[in-house]
Amino acid sequence: MDGATYGMSPSRLLLLVRDRAAVRRYSPRTTQAYVHWIVRYVRWNNLQHPATFGGVQVRDFLTYLACERNVAASTQNQALAALQFLYRDVLEQPLAALSGLVPARKPTTLPNVLSREAVQRVLACLTGTPLLMAQLLYGSGLRLQECCQLRVKDLDFDRGELRVRRGKGQRDRVTVLPGAVGEPLRAHLTRVRAIMARRAARGGGFVEVPGALDLKIPRASRHWSWCWVFPAAREYWHRESDTRRTHHIHPTVAQRAVAAAGITSGVAQRVGCHTFRHSFATHLLESGSDIRTVQELLGHKDVKTTMLYTHVLNRGGLGVRSPLDVGC
Template identity: 80%
Template structure:
């Protein structure tokens, strides 16, 4: 089996298991890296000992984080279990690494406004949604027009992390600029339709069941890419959503420009959203639903960031001075 056939089989098995395209992309990348590390030997000729040596190489020589090491292990376990049908034997070192507990990076309300003040245009609108609605950057990029409900003040997140849907809030202050942005997007998509393009990707087999749905306004991306691309399978010019790297780069530059000492990224807005809601007295179960966490223990991590502390403890130095 050639390497191209192997990767094709990896994608086929991942599609059967309904893995997200991003997960498939990451798994393929790790499998390619593993094959190159082994001297271009076929994975079927290797086994658990080589996997353990590869994980050791990542930890000792590449000094990767525990989450990165676990990602590589998950990809190789999928390769041997579901693709090659040769499950890895149990060996010491072939198990998930223990991940250290890190507190999320949270900005103060003032710092958030400083960063937002250094943004403009589409990146500003997307950053406002990530902070005001708790969206992940990928969820924000993949937002469709039909999932923004101005009347109810809601945003419906479809197939978020873990393929789970949820409903979160639409900030009132964002409604007016978002309506203006959508008016520009509708004009852009109208011009592309007139040129024979403007098709968008729709989930599952909807483009075969209802071919016209790919051009309906409701299914358009809220944040479309600046250029169309040619889709070979359907022989159409399609519009993809904005690439996350565009807003990630803009937010990182705004963080530096604002003078905020903390490292600022797109996910920082989501952390700040959760923490500021809890600071305002919102119920932790409500915050859990808005964030889409499966377990409330994940949401409880933000209570540690509140530390004044989480139990209202006051420093003995401050008490003595008072």
């Protein structure tokens, strides 16, 4: 980047990107993705300042991603969104040429769904915390990040409910808390509470709380209700607050365990954490649950997204049977 020419160093530009994203209430993961694509875009243009070029280079970069890097349509669209944000909201130089760029068309793909028996075979190959997380992914229809970010106060054992806070699209929702995980989850929380108590005794035991809640309620970051259901094994030093904090468990812990369990179980299909969410929705529809109810449990904004699962039922919505099976 030619920061000297434009009075903006590379670090200052990225800081400004993060600030503008924070003002617009973008999630940390979205901000991280935008920073990643902006850095790749500038490096691809030989470290020149992005204000020195515009629409043509953006088009060439997206063409490079699609033709040479062979990225997925969703990845290409994410890169386009990041560069639109850079020029429109950070550099305040919206480019007319960008208006001619249309998002890449995503292929229509069916979700990977396991049978009920296959789900049980995979779960039987898991133990400990990954097992408990996988049971919530399947039993509550959670996304992996939502499961990792669960707090103690989000669990309502009496009502059998689980509250998802600031899910995808910054939307809260309520879903079912499986009764089958009640006792294992209570025992897990007992162990977590003992761990957090030991960390607090050593001067740590703090967790991140949303917004300025730690200013409104000074002890909120140490209150049991705000603790992570699945805390990380180690603490980290938070410079701003000068405290030792506990982050939630990293998603890769569950991802690696589930992938290994899928291989061990002998299930022919590819098994990932999101497979449990797909299976949750499909099995509910198979059992006769209303599609609107399933939509609310999954947190889909549009029922058309939920309707995708009707295509992977054992029998279609009209109960169609193959002509080969007629008379069998």
